[in-house]
Amino acid sequence: MSGAESRIMGQGICDDTMQEEHSVEKPFQDIRMTGLDTDKSHDVPSQDGTQRLYLTLSGTPPATWRDIFGREQRTPRSPIWREATVDGMCIVITCTPEELENHHLQFLKEDVKNTAPFKFQLTVC
Numbered sequence: 001m002s003g004a005e006s007r008i009m010g011q012g013i014c015d016d017t018m019q020e021e022h023s024v025e026k027p028f029q030d031i032r033m034t035g036l037d038t039d040k041s042h043d044v045p046s047q048d049g050t051q052r053l054y055l056t057l058s059g060t061p062p063a064t065w066r067d068i069f070g071r072e073q074r075t076p077r078s079p080i081w082r083e084a085t086v087d088g089m090c091i092v093i094t095c096t097p098e099e100l101e102n103h104h105l106q107f108l109k110e111d112v113k114n115t116a117p118f119k120f121q122l123t124v125c
Contacts, residue, residue: 030116031065032058033109037090044094053100054090055108061086065115072111078103084111 033055040054061069066086073084080103084093091112093104 030058031061031112033091033112034058040090049096050094051096052092052094053097054087054092057086057089057091057112060089061115068115069111072114077107080104084108 035056037054037056041051044050044052069086069091080095080099082093082095082099082104084091084104086092091108093100093108095104
């Protein structure tokens, strides 16, 4: 493990018979980054030092959270910009651990933080 790797660490129900809709906000737990999954992270073939890095999240984000995160990711904020995606309970980015630490980690934290106002409400009919 390199030095950089060691530092990275409401439901609403529509009842047709009742013709009434009840909406209850489902509790939402903020999603945050919790560390680097060194078991999942691995080298990318034929790319010197580049790895597919899996940053763990505190929970599995719903689809809307992933959409918001994806929109945040569309704005490059560094000359060395790498796209990050959500895969289950992880954010996945392909870069070197040093590049993650020096160029991407702070922006990823901001992107995750920018999804925090999201509240999940589901209406089932």
